[in-house]
Amino acid sequence: MRPWLSILIPVFDVEPYLAPCLSSVLAQRLDGVEIIAVDDRSTDGSLALLEAAAARSPHPIRVVRHEVNRGISAVRNTALEAATGRYIWFLDSDDALTEGAVARLRAVVDSHSPDLVLCDFEKWVTASQTAEGGGALGPRIASFDGPPNMRLTDAESLFAGLYAEGRLHAWSKIARREIWSTDLRFPEGRYFEDMATTPRLALRARSYVYVPEVWVRYRQRAGSILSVPSLRKIGDMAVGVAGVLDAWLGAHPDMDPRTRFLFTRYCVRILGFTMKDLRTLGEATEERVAHYRRLFYANTCLTRASLVAQYLRYGNILRLVRHWRYL
Numbered sequence: 001m002r003p004w005l006s007i008l009i010p011v012f013d014v015e016p017y018l019a020p021c022l023s024s025v026l027a028q029r030l031d032g033v034e035i036i037a038v039d040d041r042s043t044d045g046s047l048a049l050l051e052a053a054a055a056r057s058p059h060p061i062r063v064v065r066h067e068v069n070r071g072i073s074a075v076r077n078t079a080l081e082a083a084t085g086r087y088i089w090f091l092d093s094d095d096a097l098t099e100g101a102v103a104r105l106r107a108v109v110d111s112h113s114p115d116l117v118l119c120d121f122e123k124w125v126t127a128s129q130t131a132e133g134g135g136a137l138g139p140r141i142a143s144f145d146g147p148p149n150m151r152l153t154d155a156e157s158l159f160a161g162l163y164a165e166g167r168l169h170a171w172s173k174i175a176r177r178e179i180w181s182t183d184l185r186f187p188e189g190r191y192f193e194d195m196a197t198t199p200r201l202a203l204r205a206r207s208y209v210y211v212p213e214v215w216v217r218y219r220q221r222a223g224s225i226l227s228v229p230s231l232r233k234i235g236d237m238a239v240g241v242a243g244v245l246d247a248w249l250g251a252h253p254d255m256d257p258r259t260r261f262l263f264t265r266y267c268v269r270i271l272g273f274t275m276k277d278l279r280t281l282g283e284a285t286e287e288r289v290a291h292y293r294r295l296f297y298a299n300t301c302l303t304r305a306s307l308v309a310q311y312l313r314y315g316n317i318l319r320l321v322r323h324w325r326y327l
Contacts, residue, residue, distance in 0.1 A: 007102075009021065121216040158205065173201065
């Protein structure tokens with residue numbers, strides 16, 4: 001019988017964190033759930049730990065291994081190709097599910113059968129690299145702004161709710177397998193891959209449910225992939241929103257200007273991060289600043305004058321002033 005859910009776990013050099021992640025999954029109600037972990041040629045003990053956990057687990061864990069290291073996008077794509085469940089849930093291997101999260105998801109699926117489910121998360125800060133201690137849990141962080149616990153079908157409200165909060169990570173979105181189809185995959189070789197895939201996945205959703213509950217504990221740790229800036233990461237972040245607005249306007253040409261402003265505001269924030277990281281690296285040359293400014297206006301389909309008009313009509317003027325030197 002086909003599983004109702006596939007939990008997909010990408011693994012690369014996360015030996016100190018992997019056991020708590022797997023434990024949080026195996027503690028769930030797992031009837032009708034498949035677990036697939038893909039190791040991206042780890043250089044530490046992650047694979048051995050993963051295989052040992054799979055060998056002793058009362059619930060099957062399918063372990064897949066890349067022959068060469070290919071990056072997080074490729075790992076997620078491999079896991080997606082292997083998945084057979086009706087719904088897909090990605091979970092990073094240094095994060096964890098909260099108690100009862102899968103059961104709550106099952107209740108939502110049984111009640112509403114949506115194409116997309118959105119949940120909230122909390123930051124999980126651990127003092128040591130062993131990650132076995134309790135650590136500190138922050139408050140609930142919303143991944144969406146919209147009506148909770150009901151089946152919704154308005155696509156523009158989905159777009160607006162996503163960009164109002166700006167939480168585009170894959171692990172707070174559980175999607176029906178069919179809307180991934182065969183032509184939507186994570187962009188290989190790029191960081192900030194969720195920025196590209198999540199809005200395109202949402203564009204395909206005909207129905208969705210937002211559950212304002214913490215289902216994921218997001219571990220905040222030093223040494224993670226995105227914790228240290230580089231020119232490559234800056235470039236990937238800046239182009240992560242490329243083509244998103246064009247795709248949505250192609251399907252919804254009468255999008256409300258307020259909805260477009262929420263996307264603009266998100267892009268302004270990304271531009272600010274870009275410029276901050278350039279300064280940190282000592283690479284904020286006039287040429288580079290001009291390049292990322294041009295990308296910003298191309299991605300938002302705005303001119304400087306129309307951007308100012310949007311902020312005057314809808315926005316936080318203080319934010320505009322704070323980022324003005326970049327615009």
